[in-house]
Amino acid sequence: MSDSRIPIDHTPYDALLLLSFGGPEAPEDVVPFLENVTRGRGIPKERLAEVGKHYFLFGGVSPINEQNRELLAALRKDFAGNGLDLPVYWGNRNWAPYLVDTLREIATDGHRRVLVLATSAYAGYSGCRQYRENLADALATLAEEGLPELRVDKLRHFYNHPGFVRPMIDATLAALDELPADARDRAHLAFTTHSIPDAMAESSGAPDDPARGRPGGAYVAQHLEVARLVAEAVAEATGVAGRPWELVFQSRSGAPHIPWLEPDICDHLESLHAAGAPAAVMVPIGFVSDHMEVKYDLDTEARAKAAELGLPVARAATVGADPRFTAAVRELVLERAATERGVPVERCALGALGASHDVCAVACCPNPRAPRPAAAQL
Numbered sequence: 001m002s003d004s005r006i007p008i009d010h011t012p013y014d015a016l017l018l019l020s021f022g023g024p025e026a027p028e029d030v031v032p033f034l035e036n037v038t039r040g041r042g043i044p045k046e047r048l049a050e051v052g053k054h055y056f057l058f059g060g061v062s063p064i065n066e067q068n069r070e071l072l073a074a075l076r077k078d079f080a081g082n083g084l085d086l087p088v089y090w091g092n093r094n095w096a097p098y099l100v101d102t103l104r105e106i107a108t109d110g111h112r113r114v115l116v117l118a119t120s121a122y123a124g125y126s127g128c129r130q131y132r133e134n135l136a137d138a139l140a141t142l143a144e145e146g147l148p149e150l151r152v153d154k155l156r157h158f159y160n161h162p163g164f165v166r167p168m169i170d171a172t173l174a175a176l177d178e179l180p181a182d183a184r185d186r187a188h189l190a191f192t193t194h195s196i197p198d199a200m201a202e203s204s205g206a207p208d209d210p211a212r213g214r215p216g217g218a219y220v221a222q223h224l225e226v227a228r229l230v231a232e233a234v235a236e237a238t239g240v241a242g243r244p245w246e247l248v249f250q251s252r253s254g255a256p257h258i259p260w261l262e263p264d265i266c267d268h269l270e271s272l273h274a275a276g277a278p279a280a281v282m283v284p285i286g287f288v289s290d291h292m293e294v295k296y297d298l299d300t301e302a303r304a305k306a307a308e309l310g311l312p313v314a315r316a317a318t319v320g321a322d323p324r325f326t327a328a329v330r331e332l333v334l335e336r337a338a339t340e341r342g343v344p345v346e347r348c349a350l351g352a353l354g355a356s357h358d359v360c361a362v363a364c365c366p367n368p369r370a371p372r373p374a375a376a377q378l
């Protein structure tokens with residue numbers, strides 16, 4: 001890591017907010033949680049009933065909140081151990097602790113400039129702007145309550161930061177080791193992420209992003225870049241060149257007549273099997289922790305499909321609270337703080353796309369329904 005070159009000075013910021021999706025923690029939470037997630041989004045009732053079943057299969061508890069508690073503790077420990085005296089708070093979009101309550105706490109604790117780490121590494125409406133709209137809504141509520149004004153900035157997309165990519169390389173190598181030895185060297189890598197509507201993918205990214213308007217937009221271009229970086233590092237570590245890999249999708253919702261990114265991981269496993277592939281590793285590069293989309297859609301549904309086909313599969317772990325990731329967050333905080341102070345610093349990124357912008361443009365990753373106020377933009 002290059003953090004030694006960035007001064008350990010968090011001014012002008014006085015708090016970091018870990019902002020996440022949230023999930024139910026008891027059976028009676030499941031329906032209200034799904035109502036929060038899908039309000040005004042036109043998700044068919046049948047799909048909601050189906051997704052509800054996924055949660056009930058796990059006792060009505062999503063692992064996501066516990067994973068965020070672990071990340072919060074790991075960030076605090078990393079900061080404390082490296083002389084970064086910046087309080088870290090946690091709030092969610094869809095479940096307690098709710099974002100608005102956490103922001104109120106931040107304001108009443110006397111903080112004014114808040115940096116936000118969203119648990120989503122890539123560009124796109126769902127992973128970026130929607131969180132910024134939620135921030136704008138929460139700030140409006142605090143203003144109505146007469147609380148002092150907070151200024152909120154969001155950390156840049158971290159998909160190509162070495163502290164995010166390197167743990168995924170190791171996780172892919174570990175998953176390959178779980179496969180039968182005679183299938184290992186010819187096993188495919190199936191990189192997976194959340195499917196989103198084609199139109200949302202195409203409009204993802206900054207207006208001047210070269211990927212914008214191309215099929216899949218910045219969302220797909222960024223995932224392809226991470227997939228390539230992981231595949232190349234795995235080739236180097238294993239000495240196996242030319243291993244096939246693909247970017248595939250999971251967790252589609254929405255109405256069937258609206259096109260979403262494909263192929264689905266389960267269809268992909270079928271194609272691999274039909275084409276004679278001996279095994280596959282599923283690498284969930286689109287997610288930062290092993291939450292429900294990973295535990296159900298991959299570990300339950302896709303594994304069942306693979307078992308039915310007789311295709312050996314393994315699943316790589318997500319980054320979670322890996323110390324390299326918490327160090328990367330620290331580095332990103334210090335990088336952004338230095339930039340705000342006008343101090344030039346190295347902006348660490350692997351691969352060809354370079355470090356993302358710090359501040360989103362008004363036309364970045366537009367809302368697919370109608371424009372709404374969003375925080376942390378130009």
Ligand SMILES: CC1=C(CCC(=O)O)c2cc3nc(cc4[nH]c(cc5[nH]c(cc1n2)c(C)c5CCC(=O)O)c(CCC(=O)O)c4C)C(CCC(=O)O)=C3C
Nearest residue numbers: 021023041051062064119120126127194196253291292293
């Ligand atoms: C890009 C993306 C990410 C990754 C970036 C990020 O992390 O933000 C993500 C993460 C997550 N999505 C999650 C859960 C759900 N997403 C849904 C619905 C949707 N997701 C979408 C996209 C994404 N989603 C979209 C375009 C929809 C359609 C409705 C809409 O336009 O909003 C629904 C509704 C039911 C259904 O699945 O149809 C649920 C329950 C959980 C929590 C898991 C847990 O509980 O452990 C997490 C981390």
Ligand SMILES: [Fe+2]
Nearest residue numbers: 126194251293
């Ligand atoms: Fe989702």
